[in-house]
Amino acid sequence: MQVAESIAQMKRLRSELAEPLGFVPTMGYLHEGHIALVRRAHEENASVAASIFVNPTQFGPAEDFEDYPRDTKSDLAMLEEAGTDVVFMPTVADMYPQGFSSWVEVGKLTERLEGASRPTHFRGVTTVCTKLFNIVKPTRAYFGQKDAQQALVIKKMVADLNMNLEIVVCPTVREPDGLAMSSRHVYLRPEQRQAAVSLYEAIKFAEELWSQGERNAEHLRQVVTDHIRQQPLAEIEYVSIADIRTLEELETITDSALLSLVVRFGKTRLLDNTILQ
Numbered sequence: 504m505q506v507a508e509s510i511a512q513m514k515r516l517r518s519e520l521a522e523p524l525g526f527v528p529t530m531g532y533l534h535e536g537h538i539a540l541v542r543r544a545h546e547e548n549a550s551v552a553a554s555i556f557v558n559p560t561q562f563g564p565a566e567d568f569e570d571y572p573r574d575t576k577s578d579l580a581m582l583e584e585a586g587t588d589v590v591f592m593p594t595v596a597d598m599y600p601q602g603f604s605s606w607v608e609v610g611k612l613t614e615r616l617e618g619a620s621r622p623t624h625f626r627g628v629t630t631v632c633t634k635l636f637n638i639v640k641p642t643r644a645y646f647g648q649k650d651a652q653q654a655l656v657i658k659k660m661v662a663d664l665n666m667n668l669e670i671v672v673c674p675t676v677r678e679p680d681g682l683a684m685s686s687r688h689v690y691l692r693p694e695q696r697q698a699a700v701s702l703y704e705a706i707k708f709a710e711e712l713w714s715q716g717e718r719n720a721e722h723l724r725q726v727v728t729d730h731i732r733q734q735p736l737a738e739i740e741y742v743s744i745a746d747i748r749t750l751e752e753l754e755t756i757t758d759s760a761l762l763s764l765v766v767r768f769g770k771t772r773l774l775d776n777t778i779l780q
């Protein structure tokens with residue numbers, strides 16, 4: 504496995520990689536959710552690149568950019584074991600040199616859910632992904648269903664701008680008790696970590712009602728909200744049941760819907776979702 508610490512070095516190494524190339528962009532502090540993406544990329548491509556870059560432009564001014572957890576040594580060991588050929592770890596100065604002033608923005612989809620809570624977040628995500636795609640030139644890029652809106656926004660950007668790669672979305676990997684894996688769990692105190700399982704329980708509850716024929720979206724939102732409210736440490740930011748293509752909130756579900764939620768435990772925001780279909 505080779506490590507590229509600059510854009511120039513990554514471009515040099517890229518020319519030696521076998522086609523097709525699978526690419527997994529990450530912010531590091533890797534867990535099994537990230538590694539599942541690398542394994543899938545390894546299965547479906549002749550070579551694999553991953554990036555580790557905590558992207559400052561997708562964090563709001565009051566968010567955790569400075570404190571975002573980092574552990575390069577462990578990340579590199581996990582990536583090597585999973586079959587990565589090249590790891591791209593650029594510096595912030597290389598990615599955003601002085602005078603940087605170009606942005607990629609996806610409209611509409613980014614105004615809802617995470618975009619409503621974090622107004623500049625998706626502009627940072629779409630801009631950094633465009634840069635990474637231009638530098639790494641992957642055949643396919645792998646994203647997690649855990650960040651359902653992000654996957655949708657990236658797919659829309661790739662389609663709208665005729666980018667020459669395929670986006671592959673992989674299932675959410677969970678802890679044994681059902682909590683969706685996240686690098687941010689390191690912030691949780693033990694009692695918050697225990698209470699956090701309520702997100703998964705609430706999702707399961709909604710899925711069960713859905714499978715029994717419940718199609719009233721407001722009732723499903725209420726069931727999820729009521730379940731999580733039983734945890735005094737949990738503060739619900741939103742519970743959404745939306746159209747899986749447009750993310751518009753639904754009253755009645757006809758064929759399918761994205762149930763997504765964000766719950767805060769102290770300063771830590773946890774996301775989870777499921778597709779009802």
Ligand code: AMP
Nearest residue numbers: 529530531536646647649650675676684
């Ligand atoms: P991050 O490092 O948090 O930016 O995540 C990098 C990629 O890993 C994104 O495509 C995420 O959606 C994906 N990812 C993060 N957590 C999980 C998980 N628990 N299961 C599947 N994919 C995940």
